[in-house]
Amino acid sequence: MSYFKDIAPIQFEGPDSDNEFAYRHYDPNEVVMGKRMEDHLRLAVAYWHSLAYEGGDPFGGRTFERPWYGDDMAAARAKADAAFDLFGILNVPFFCFHDADVRPEGGSFAESRRNLEEICDVFAGKMQQTGTRLLWGTANMFSHRRWMAGAATNPDPEIFAYAAATVKACMDVTHQLGGENYVLWGGREGYESLLNTDLTREAEQAGAFLSKVVEYKHKIGFKGAILIEPKPQEPAKHQYDFDVGTIYGFLKRFGLENEVKLNIEQGHAILAGHSFEHELALAGSLGLLGSIDMNRNDYQSGWDTDQFPNNVPEVALAYYEVLRAGGFETGGTNFDARVRRQSLDPEDLVLAHVGAIDICARGLKAAAAMLEDGGLEKMRAERYAGWDSDASQAMLKSESLDEIAARVEETNLNPQPRSGRQERVENWVSRFV
Amino acid sequence: MSYFKDIAPIQFEGPDSDNEFAYRHYDPNEVVMGKRMEDHLRLAVAYWHSLAYEGGDPFGGRTFERPWYGDDMAAARAKADAAFDLFGILNVPFFCFHDADVRPEGGSFAESRRNLEEICDVFAGKMQQTGTRLLWGTANMFSHRRWMAGAATNPDPEIFAYAAATVKACMDVTHQLGGENYVLWGGREGYESLLNTDLTREAEQAGAFLSKVVEYKHKIGFKGAILIEPKPQEPAKHQYDFDVGTIYGFLKRFGLENEVKLNIEQGHAILAGHSFEHELALAGSLGLLGSIDMNRNDYQSGWDTDQFPNNVPEVALAYYEVLRAGGFETGGTNFDARVRRQSLDPEDLVLAHVGAIDICARGLKAAAAMLEDGGLEKMRAERYAGWDSDASQAMLKSESLDEIAARVEETNLNPQPRSGRQERVENWVSRFV
Amino acid sequence: MSYFKDIAPIQFEGPDSDNEFAYRHYDPNEVVMGKRMEDHLRLAVAYWHSLAYEGGDPFGGRTFERPWYGDDMAAARAKADAAFDLFGILNVPFFCFHDADVRPEGGSFAESRRNLEEICDVFAGKMQQTGTRLLWGTANMFSHRRWMAGAATNPDPEIFAYAAATVKACMDVTHQLGGENYVLWGGREGYESLLNTDLTREAEQAGAFLSKVVEYKHKIGFKGAILIEPKPQEPAKHQYDFDVGTIYGFLKRFGLENEVKLNIEQGHAILAGHSFEHELALAGSLGLLGSIDMNRNDYQSGWDTDQFPNNVPEVALAYYEVLRAGGFETGGTNFDARVRRQSLDPEDLVLAHVGAIDICARGLKAAAAMLEDGGLEKMRAERYAGWDSDASQAMLKSESLDEIAARVEETNLNPQPRSGRQERVENWVSRFV
Amino acid sequence: MSYFKDIAPIQFEGPDSDNEFAYRHYDPNEVVMGKRMEDHLRLAVAYWHSLAYEGGDPFGGRTFERPWYGDDMAAARAKADAAFDLFGILNVPFFCFHDADVRPEGGSFAESRRNLEEICDVFAGKMQQTGTRLLWGTANMFSHRRWMAGAATNPDPEIFAYAAATVKACMDVTHQLGGENYVLWGGREGYESLLNTDLTREAEQAGAFLSKVVEYKHKIGFKGAILIEPKPQEPAKHQYDFDVGTIYGFLKRFGLENEVKLNIEQGHAILAGHSFEHELALAGSLGLLGSIDMNRNDYQSGWDTDQFPNNVPEVALAYYEVLRAGGFETGGTNFDARVRRQSLDPEDLVLAHVGAIDICARGLKAAAAMLEDGGLEKMRAERYAGWDSDASQAMLKSESLDEIAARVEETNLNPQPRSGRQERVENWVSRFV
Incomplete structure (x- = not known):
C-alpha cells in the first residue's frame, strides 16, 4: 500500500473549489500564449527534498517517519515506489535527483556506481510505465565527508579524480534515462577560510573540470544542457559560483559560455543580495537562462530556507523574465523546496506541492497576460527610444x-x-x- | 590663517607616545620588506569626505561649519587652501578628487570644465610647492540630478554624451596633474527598478563607454591605470559593477581585461557579502588588483558607512593580500572615509586620519612580517602539494x-x-x- | 493654478477599469465587516514625503522641481495649497506632519513656534473647508544639527529642554487641529558609537521625557493616543526604540504601558529582522497596537527605502493582524512612503498613492474575508486545544x-x-x- | 590511552614562544586589576561543541571520527574520559553541558534521567579528582523531535510537562555537581510560521514556565544564577528571547527581573543586529549581565557560525563591558565555539581552544588597562557633565x-x-x- 494511502490524483477543479486536494489554477491543458500550461512550466519534483529529507536542521535531527528510510537497496526501492506514487498523485511531468538521494553509498566507488545503475533501471521501468520524465540528474558532491574541502576544487587531486568518476556515472544514467539537462551545484566548491585556500589553483581546477564535463557530454552524445547553479555561500563561507554575473566571467575565462547554461534558484538569488527576477533577467540578457529551481527564501533568515513558493506577485515577475527570454527549452520548474520539519504527514507533502503548483500557474498566467498586453515592453522601449x-x-x-x-x-x-x-x-x- | 589653526605637522614619536597628535606607528621612512613605508602604503586623503562633506545624512543636513562652504570659485580656492594645509599636517604623499569636489558647477558644460581647469591650475602650483601628488582623479557622475538614471547607462543618449565629455575633462586634468590612476565608480550605473530597465542595452552602453575611455587614455598618452571601483548597491538598488567577480566578466565580455584594473573598497566588499581580503585576493588572482579605498563598514549597518579603519587584524589581512600580489604599482591607499557627522572640530578631522594611518602602518608591518616568516604560504603549499x-x-x-x-x-x-x-x-x- | 494641473479627483471605477487615474479596488463606501472601507483604512498622506521631500539621497541632491520649495512662510503657504490639492485629488480622509515639514525654521525657538502656529491656522481653515482631518502630528527632532546627538537622550541638558519645548508646541497644534494621535519617532535617540555613550543616563532621560509627554497630554485634555514608532537603526547605528519587544520593556520600566501605544512601520520591522505582521501581531498581543506606517522596504537594501506598498499577499497579512486586534481606534494607515527620486512628475506623485491605496483596499478585503471565513483561527485553536x-x-x-x-x-x-x-x-x- | 595521545598540558610560555602548544598570553596566575586572570575569565569548555559535535552541517554529515561516538552508556563514559582529558590539557577551571551531550536518550523519561544521573556521578568523581568545576548545566530541549514545536511554548501541554520534568532533572544534577549557574536557551521557543502560532498563549506559557524554574531553584536551595540566553532566530524563524531588550520586557512582565540574568553570546548578538559589546553594555546597565558565551560569528554569514574568537580589538571591548559591570560573579567565559568540520584532528580541537584562550587573555588585559587608565570613562563623564x-x-x-x-x-x-x-x-x- 502506498505511503500516501488513499490520496487520489489531484485534479483541476477551478478557482472556486474548496477542496484542499484539488488544483484551482493549474490545468495542464490550458493553453497560455499558444502552449499548454504543462509544457510551459515543465514542473518537477525534487527527489532530495520530497523523498530523502528527514526533517533535520542544524539544531535537531530527523522528525519525519517515512517507511523508506534506510541505507540499503530495499529501502532505495521502497523510496522509488513512494516517489512515483507522489509524482502520479501530483500529475507532474518531471522529477530531478542526485545520486545520493536514490541509492545507498557503496563500500567502493564501483559499488556505489552499480547501486546507482540498479536503481536507475528501476526508474526506467517506472518512467516507461507512467510517462514521468527526468528533468535533470546531478551528483551529490557535498554530503559525504570526502567532499568536505571541495570536489573539483579540492586540495587533494584524488578527490578531483573521485569527483570526475562520480559525475561521469551520473551523466551516464542521466543520459540513459533521457534526462533533459545535467546540473552541477558546487556547495563545497568554495572555501571556509581564505587563509588555507589557493584561489588561483582552485579556479584552474574548476575550469578544467567543467571543460571535461562538456567534452564528455559531446562524447556520449548527450543532447541536454549542462547547467551550473549559482549560490553565494552555505554550506561554504564563499562559493565560487556566487551569482549569474560571476559565473558568466568564469565561463568566459574558460571559453565555455556557449556550452553551459544556468539553473537559477530564488533562494540562492536572495542570499547573493539579488532579486530572483534580476538573476533571471541577467541570465536571459547573457543568453544563459536554462532552468529554474523554484522555491522561496524567508526574507528574515540568513540561510537557505527552501520553502515552497507562495507569493504570486513575485512568481509572476520570475516567469515574466522566463517568457521574455523565450520560455524553457530543455529547462523547467523544479521545486527545490521542502516541507517544514514540523509538517510530518503525507498530506503535508502532497499539499505543499499542490499549493506551490497553483502559485506557479497563477504566476505564469499573470506573466503571460503582461507579455501579451505588451504595456511594460512599450514603456521600456519608449524610455530608451532616444538610442x-x-x-x-x-x-x-x-x-x-x-x-x-x-x-x-x-x-x-x-x-x-x-x-x-x-x-x-x-x-x-x-x-x- | 589656517582652518587647522595651530595644529603642527604630525610627527612620528613611536608607540609609547601619549601625544594624540603624533604617529605612534607610521614612520614614513621605516623600511619594510626593502621599501620605505610611505612607498608601500602610498596614502591619500579623499577630497570629498575630508573637504566637501558637510555632515549630512539621510535624516539630517549639514552639521559642519567649514569656512570654505559655498558655490563659487572663491570658496573652491579657500577649500583648496584648507586641503593642502591638511595634507601638509598629515604628511601624506597623495590626494584624490572628483571634479564636483573641487569646483563649482557652471552654467554650462564649458563653464564647469573651465572651473575645473582653473582650480587644477591652483592644485598644480600647490603640488609643485609641497610635493603632494595626485593618486587619482575621477568624475562625479552621481550627485547632479542629470545623472539620476545613470551616466554611461542612461536611457537618454544625451546624458551618455555629457558623461563622455565629463570624463574626458577629468582625464585631461588628471593627466596634466601627473595623476597615477584614473578611477570610474558608477553609483548610478545600475537601476532602481528592473521593470523600467533594459539590461541588454545598458550593458552595451557601459562596454562602449569604457572602451572609449581606454582608447582616450592611449590617445593622450596617459600612463596611469584605469580603475573600476566595485560596489553592489547604494545609491542604486542594483549596480552593475557589483563585485570583483562580476567586473571580471564584464571586462572579458568587452575584451578589456588587460586594460583596466580595480580600485577595491572595504565597505563595498562588505555590502556585496564578501570580506575585504576576499575581494583583494580574487583581484590579485585575476591580475586586476590596482588600488584600495581603505575604510571600514559598520557590520551592523546595511549601508555604506565609510568610517576610518580601526581594526588591525582586518587591515593586516588586507595588506597581506596586497603584498602577496606584489604591492601597489600605480595604486595606493586612499582613505575613502569620513568623520562622523558629530565630529565637528578641525581636530576631529586631523585625528581621524592620524588614527587610521597608524592602523594602516600596524597592518602593513604585520602583513610584511607574516609574508617574511612565510608560515602561511608554506601551510598553503603543503595543503595542495598533491597537485x-x-x-x-x-x-x-x-x-x-x-x-x-x-x-x-x-x-x-x-x-x-x-x-x-x-x-x-x-x-x-x-x-x- | 494647482501644481497638479488638470488631474481630477480619483474616482472608484472598479477592477476592470484601465484608467490609470482611477481606483479599481478602493471604494470608500464599500462595507467590509460592517464598516465603510474608508473607516477601516483611515488613509493618510505623509506631508514630509509627498510635499517636503526633494528627491535627494546620500549620493545626490534635489531632483524634484516643486514650485513650493523655499525657506519662508510664502513657500510654506504654497506648499499647504499643494498639499490640500493632493489630499482632495486622492480623496483621503487624513494627513500627518512634522513641524519641520510645514513651517520654516525661525531665528529663535519662539519664532519657529509662531511659524508653526501660523501655518496651522492655515491648515485649520483648509480642514474646515475640505473635511480632511489630522491623523497625527509630530516633531522633527532629527534633521536640524542641534539634534545630531539626540533629543531627549542628548548629553546636553539644554537640548533636552529644547526638545521638551518643541514637543509641547507640536502637541499644542496637534490638539488644536483635532489630531487623533501624537507620534514620537526617535531617529537620533540612540548612538553612533557606544564608546562615547552612557546607556544608563540616556535611558533615564528617555523615560523622564516620555513621562512628561504623557503628563502634558492629560493636562491639556488631549484625547488622542501617544504613539512611539519603533526603528532599530538609521540614522543612528543603534536606536533605543529598536522594535516592539524592546519598547514594551521600556514602557514597563517606566510604568507607561497603559499610556502609550505604537505606530508600526513595515520598513522598520524589516530593518529589525522581523516581518511586518510579526510586529503587528506582537503589538496586538501586548495591547500596544495603535497605528501603522504603510510602506515597503526593498528586501535587498539594508536601509529604509520607504517605497509605496505593492505586494497584496503581504499587505493582507498586515491588515489581518490589525483586524484581529480589533481594527484601528484612533490610528490609521499613513503612507510613510515616497516616490523614487526619478519620479519627477506630478502624475507620479498622484499615481503612487493611487496604486498604494488600491493595494491597501485589496489587502483589507482579503484580510476581512479570511477573518470572516474563520478557517485560520479555527486551525490555530485546534492546534492549542490541549491547553x-x-x-x-x-x-x-x-x-x-x-x-x-x-x-x-x-x-x-x-x-x-x-x-x-x-x-x-x-x-x-x-x-x- | 587518551584520544589526545601525547599532547601535554598547555603551559604559559610568554609572548615570544613559537610553540603552537603553549599559551603566549594566558597565565592563570597573572594578576590583573587585583585578581588572578583565571578568576577573571573563568574559562569553560562546552561539552556539546568539543565532545558531542560530529562535524555535520546542513549539507553534510559527520566528518569527525571520535572513538566515543555512540548511543550507549559505554560511549558516554568514553566521552567523559576524553572530556576531562581535554579539560586537563587546557587547564581550564570549568565546563558546561546539556543533558543530551553527556548521556544517551533512554527509552522513557525515567531512563533518560537515570542515564543522566549515572554519568553525573562519573563527572562528580572526575571533578573531585581534577578540580574542574561546572560553570553551568542546561537541558537540550531542541534536538529531539518531540521539541520541534517548542518546549515550554509548545501547543501541546504534554510537551510542556515533559519540558518541566527535563529541566527539573537538569537542575538537580547541576545543583548536585555544584554548578554555578543554570542556563535556559530556547531554540525552539519561537515559531516557524506566525500563521499557526498563538503568540499570546505562548508568552503566557513561557512566563509560567520560567516562574516555576525560579520557584524550584529556591526550593532546592540552588545558589547559582538562572540565566536566559538571547538569540533572535535559528533554528526557529523567530525566537522569543530575541535580544537583551526583549528579554528585559519579558522579565518585567512576569516580575522576574530580579531573579534571572542573561548569558550573552557574540554570535547571537550579531544575528540580532547588535554588536556584542552593545548587548553586554545594555545588560550591564539593566543589571542583567550574568555570563558570556564567547565565540565569533562570521560577518558574511547569516547563520550562527560558532567560531572560536580571534579578533582582539573586539574581544577587548566585550571584556571592557564585563569589567565595567563589575566582572563575573557566578558567570564566566564559556567557549560556545566549535572547530570547523574540516578540522579533523585532536590537535585541531586542542589548538582551537589554545588560540581562543590567548585571545581572551589579550582582550582582558587590554580591557583592564583601559579601565585602569580611565581615559574613556573620563571622556564619557565630561560629555554628560551638563546633566x-x-x-x-x-x-x-x-x-x-x-x-x-x-x-x-x-x-x-x-x-x-x-x-x-x-x-x-x-x-x-x-x-x-
Missing part, C-alpha cells in the same frame, strides 16, 4: 571621447532628466498580479 | 572524465579527507596581529 | 516543576509531535490573496 | 513640559552642538588593543 536614432548609434559605436566632448560644447548640450515613472510601471504590474 | 606531481597535472590538463573514472575503479580509489587546520592557521595569524 | 482542559490550565497555573516531573514519570509520559501543517495553512491563505 | 548640575536634575525629575518650554522661550535658549569626538575616542582605544 534608436542613427546619430545615437553612431555615437555609441564609433565616436571617440574627444569627438563627443567637442560636440557637447559646440551644442551647449544640457540634457534634462525625465521621469522614470517607476510607480506607474509598478501600478501597471499590479493590475495583473 | 604538484606530474600525474596530477596530467590528469588536470589532459585526462578525460571517462579515463579518470576508469582509473578510479581500477585502483579502487578511496581518498580520505585531511584536516584543513583552519584554527591552527588562524592562531598563526594571531601571533602577528 | 483548554482544566488539567492543562491547572498545570500551567499552579503545579510546580517537581509535581509535574513526578507525574511525567508516573504516567511514563511520552508525547508525540503532531504536524504543524504550515504549508496547508499557507495554501489556505493563498486562496484569499 | 550633573542641580538645575539639570531638577528639570529631569520634576519640571513639566510646559514649564521647560516657558523657560526655553524666556531665555531664548539656542543650544549649540558639540563634537562627539568619536574618532578621538576610537584612537584612544586603539592604543590598548
